[in-house]
Ligand SMILES: Nc1ncnc2c1ncn2[C@@H]1O[C@H](COP(=O)(O)OP(=O)(O)O)[C@@H](O)[C@H]1O
């Protein structure tokens with residue numbers, strides 16, 4: 001469903017992604033690992049359509065058969081792309097419920113479906129809140145406003161559940177969570193796995209992958225995928241640490 | 256202090272004073288008007304070289320030779336047309352003033368507690384209500400040429416009196432309607448509100464336009480007296496016509512342990528200036544001034560607030576929000592003056608502004624003058640638009656930028672509107688905000 005070819009992206013002329021290739025099929029879970037500053041969030045942002053990044057003419061991204069690169073962020077979302085942000089913003093004055101209803105109805109409208117009225121939406125929201133185990137009080141709180149770090153991450157997963165995307169990108173949704181919160185978040189994600197939904201799970205730590213077991217692991221470093229493999233790659237990385245990458249990187253340079 | 260701006264016409268004001276009937280007015284009122292006239296003669300019209308008006312250029316108002324309305328007009332407004340301005344005519348007292356003059360026939364009077372007076376000021380003067388002579392023009396002082404004119408032309412407006420310990424549960428609504436008779440004219444409106452000790456009331460003041468696009472001026476002075484331990488909620492909604500200018504000075508005098516909560520909503524009009532001069536005169540008094548202004552086009556909205564802490568242990572709060580679009584110009588001043596004897600003063604102010612256009616401007620400044628040493632005074636001001644990352648967050652959820660900005664603007668405004676405790680008023684505000692900035696939902 002997603003085909004990334006030679007993805008190069010920069011900000012103000014400074015290259016961040018230096019040629020990334022990989023593809024994701026429906027139902028798969030891909031983990032992306034790598035040290036801080038290697039370009040993981042940039043990859044996620046570019047996929048979601050953040051125009052702060054300039055994407056090279058040589059690059060191409062296809063999503064569900066459509067060319068993504070010229071598509072505005074909101075249309076990508078309507079097509080089925082979802083990004084759970086590493087740092088979700090706080091929106092004072094707009095409740096989760098109001099925000100999500102607007103989002104869901106934009107998506108439904110773009111697909112030629114009837115908009116949900118307040119009652120139907122409330123029902124949907126309640127069902128999703130139960131499914132991923134978040135407090136019902138979330139509905140009436142302002143989007144992420146005054147939320148703890150863990151609450152914000154859970155709120156992203158709640159949005160994921162309500163929006164029912166085809167491809168969900170989780171950007172370090174595990175960072176900063178204690179083990180109980182991590183369990184809730186990963187149980188939530190696992191409950192959302194379906195044969196036609198794919199996940200890209202970005203993480204700095206192998207720990208998350210004990211809970212959300214990936215089909216593939218890619219290691220990104222300095223804006224490139226330097227290694228790809230099965231779930232055992234995460235363990236190898238855990239064992240050797242990211243320094244191992246830096247050494248191989250130097251080895252490549254000196255070779 | 257002769258008028259230095261010779262180009263500005265002003266004689267017509269003096270000439271029009273002849274239309275003010277002195278017949279039947281008590282002597283003290285004649286003297287009051289004469290004092291206003293003398294003060295007007297000696298006072299320049301506001302101009303931008305005066306410190307207080309530096310950012311507030313009202314030359315379009317100053318240069319217009321408005322006739323002054325000195326008697327109720329043949330306005331031709333029907334009860335039906337005026338009913339559209341009422342909020343709850345079955346239960347509230349809804350008083351109608353056309354071009355500044357009380358119109359009993361168009362008003363809705365519902366039963367009020369014993370001793371409460373709500374009606375026209377002119378009638379109260381003729382009835383020799385003791386509170387009128389005691390308080391009229393005692394609290395506003397000579398603020399500027401327009402307040403002086405207001406005194407010189409003083410005839411009518413609203414008078415509300417709530418006796419000691421009386422609680423008026425249902426709101427009293429003062430509806431000021433500008434009719435087509437107000438075209439090219441100035442209405443000098445004087446309102447006097449007196450709450451005696453431990454009294455309580457809610458007053459809603461609306462300025463509505465039935466003059467289409469006519470140019471007119473509402474020159475309004477309000478004097479509000481909040482007695483010891485009394486509690487007044489005051490809601491003012493300025494919905495003038497596109498050519499309607501609104502210059503207002505609200506003077507509030509608060510006795511000990513009194514509470515005043517004043518909301519100000521500037522929704523439509525050409526030039527709008529809301530000056531508030533509030534004095535905390537007795538210990539333990541508290542006030543809160545909250546406001547929302549929706550500025551767009553090339554309009555000017557100025558909110559000039561002065562709170563004077565004259566006694567110890569008083570509290571004052573200011574929270575104003577502005578939504579600034581197009582080439583509009585806004586001015587906000589929060590001047591807090593703390594006298595030496597006003598120890599334990601607790602005062603804060605916040606001015607928040609949402610910029611919807613790069614061409615809109617705002618001059619927002621706190622001014623603190625503190626002579627007491629044991630005080631807590633804070634202030635803050637923000638001007639900005641939603642950060643790009645916030646807009647991107649909406650977009651990543653399928654909500655386009657225009658809708659996102661609409662939703663954020665709505666939320667920004669709703670923060671003030673949500674504080675309003677009277678449903679009818681908050682619904683009215685919702686409608687304004689919704690219609691101006693309507694997101695798709
Ligand atoms: N908007 C931006 N402006 C400038 N530099 C950026 C921007 N976004 C990312 N970078 C830089 O790109 C590099 C990769 O960042 P990021 O994608 O956030 O890494 P990761 O998520 O892997 O920690 C870092 O050096 C970061 O400073």
Ligand SMILES: [Mg+2]
Pocket residue numbers: 040041042086171172
């Ligand atoms: Mg990151």
